[in-house]
Amino acid sequence: MFGLGKREATATEAALTSPSPGEKSFLRSLVAVMACGAGLFSDGYINNVIGSVVTILALEYGDVWKTSNAKHYLGDIAFVGTVVGQLVFGYLSDKWSRMNSLILSTVILLIFTALSAGSYYHGDAIGMFNIMTAWRFFVGIGIGGEYPAGSVGAAESTSQMKPGTRNTWFIIFTNTMIDWGFVFGAFVPYVVAAACQNQHLSTIWRTSLGIGAVFPAVLLILRFFVKEPEDFQKHSMKHAKTPYGLVLRFYGFRLFIVSLVWFIYDFSAYSFGIYSSTILANIFDQATAPLTTVFGWNTVINLFYIPGTMLGAPVSDFLGPRYALAGGVTLQAVVGFIMAGLYNRLAQPSMVGAFAVVYGIFLSLGELGPGNNIGLIAAKTCATGVRGQYYGIAAAIGKIGAFVGTWVFPYIVAAGGNSETLSAQYPFWVSSSLCVLSAVLVLVGLPQIGQDTIAVEDAKFREYLEKNGYDTRQLGLKKGETVDSVESGEGAAVPNKTAE
Template sequence: MKEDSADSGALSDHTASRKILIPSDSPPILAQRENTSAAMTANPNGKTLWQQLLPVVACGAGLFSDGYINNVIGSVVTVLAIQYGDIWANSTAKTCLGAIAFVGTVVGQLLFGTGTYYKGDAVGMFNVLTVWRFFVGIGIGGEYPAGSVAAAEQSGELKKGTRNMWFIWFTNSMIDWGFVIGAFVPWLVAAAAHNTNYETIWRTSLGIGVVFPLSLFVLRFFIKEPEEFQKHSMKYARTPYKLVFQLYGWRLFIVSFIWFLYDFSAYSFSIYSSTILANIFDSTSAPLTTVFGWNTVINLFYIPGTMIGAPVSDWLGPRKALAVGVLLQGVVGFIMAGCYPSLAQPGLVGAFAVVFGVFQSLGELGPGNNIGVLAAKTCATGVRGQYYGVAAAIGKLGAFVGTYVFPFIVKAGGESKTLSAQYPFYVSSAGCVLSAALCWFGVPEVGQDTIQDEDVRFKAFLEANGYDTAQLGLRKDGSVLVEEPK
């Protein structure tokens, strides 16, 4: 394969001074790949499509709650700003409430001061909300390396030519549907409350978020570990971190940086889209249902990007799909920034929603769909959980940085509402162009059998450098699990 030969050469040059042995694609390895691919294509277990899909659904669909929880806070912030006015505007929670969930894995990084409690019960409530958002972030952070990695490994048992599509539909597409429902529910609640009972609107919108993660809780207990994990797990083996870093360090850096840039933009815009719309409308007269309604329309544009873009990842490959999608997103972003003075008028809010929606949709077709595929499939099964977890964590760091600094980017526009709205698009679009370049030149091709290929390549690399690969695999009765003859 092209990616293997290219990687082997790059690694040989990089590690020559350390005398690290990098195995080439010898005939036995190629034969093993062919046998593995044939076995996977033949579906030897005789499972129906639903039986093959169920583990992918169970593992990936929990990410729906991530999309809902992270997006609904944008509408909540809009309501709080209207309900509490200057108290909200002067509180520390204004800056960190939307972002704090992204720092859930970093204990102690709460960005509010207890000294503000003297201002009244409202500010104390803002701080309590911020604390609980932090703990919500811990749960979301645990979902990524567990659910997504398992879904990626389970997708290897599906039919060739569709594996990336199914993985995307039940991971990133779930997040995007969560975004949509996270925008729609506040609209629905606001309509039921006749745009007046602000307390009911934001509390109900937040509370509904508990339903989604609980719905899949029981189902997860009945899912078995995928075959690749059983054969190549390092659960009972010593992880050779030095060798892992030498083989995958550069890939991990590139994938993580692309994920950082994507989340920096995607989560920031999803959270602040309702605020952007509120600035277009006269916030003193436009009802919440109008603002939240258009916010729902904008979020709906995620769906064609992710749903239609999923099979594109199988046709073009994740690397090319990501690079092309994010480059086109950057182009649209620059156009939108330049045309913003004409688009940002109440009479043209429909045009604004469409252009902004296309911007969001291209982001999903590109990095939204494919960064998870690349993070899950550019390394071996034995280290996939840690590799993916690091990449996802750095991505969430980008989300935190973006949602935290976006208000400052907006503020840099001064008194000009036009400049304040243009600057985020300029920053985001520049990041899109950088992501496209990093992906095109720094990420290997990912094919239908890359998971199996990487396991073969990783095992050969470890053996060439003196590591005992007999330790790999899950154990039963004290012995290493060996694949049974079919």
């Protein structure tokens, strides 16, 4: 199924002994990776800032908000849009263009983020809530496009980086950007609330939402100057019929494992917020505290993610993404079991400092493991011609896992009955157990990923297609579509022979 044997050895040797495609200057390569991957900052920002916005809407509109249906789905509707965007743009990034797909998703994200911030009503708050929800769905579509087009483009662009650093740069401009987006999604409402002295609630939530349009606007300008990744130029199936039957035979099992691990990770992540609420409840009264206090501590909680993703990025180059993910979730499971077992002691107001530290370690290990590496694995375990769709499906299943988790975990909490301790422990017994399962799935079901995995996968897949009668000469962009992403003589992409 995975092309084992003499044929694989031949492909691997060819990929590793051939010169690195288009060895560019470090700065130009870095800009390409950043332009493709950094848009995921918007995912973190927009999905986190909505929590603060909902808090403000509840204060501003009181009983009207409580009786509206929007309180049930305004925060989650972007998940639905994201799944749609991941699937649609996964196809577009393979059959149309990596960079054009990115530009389109950025435009969608920019327009509907601005519309969300500008939502208004004429004496009908319910109408405003409904239109905001509609805009949030389209915001989700824009975010979804960043995954298959952006992350895949970033992975392909890292092929131009120095070996031994490629996974690090990918992580810094994908998952690390998401985590910083979460931090700023909490920090910006804090700053705006402080500037408004906890008054002018409409100004606070509109400004907080509107600032979310600034980053994609800057990124949109940069993306107009970035060319298609060279791997896409040479191995694209844009003008070729995609042999989906062969693709499923070759990558089906691997896609299943990647998708399942991503589902489990996002499914479990919901329970992590339980301890966040416990920490905050021991620090201040959340019902009466000023907005600056609530948003300030929310920023502190989100900062817990940063050490894990940034310090863990080089680990993925040193150990490889497969072992980094498995090691991270295993350690996270150990900490999670400890936190669940010692909940009675840790959840006391006098222990809030120790609780926060252990909780921070728990979150950091989650970023070092699956947070950093699941997207990396999805982006590098498939051939270029179908990489966007492969990644989009895996990412969409992950988001579905997050959505399912939001509905399932309340039942797990409820299983604890009247015991506050059991209600807090059960989700983490489940989550930590799933961490162990993820480690097993990764170690048993996925291959090791090296610095040249993308080149190796393309070589293996081409040989597999040829062995099954597929004409690989039709792969690649046609003459006139290929563009030299570096100056002539510095590794410009070579069109496929049939394009001439």
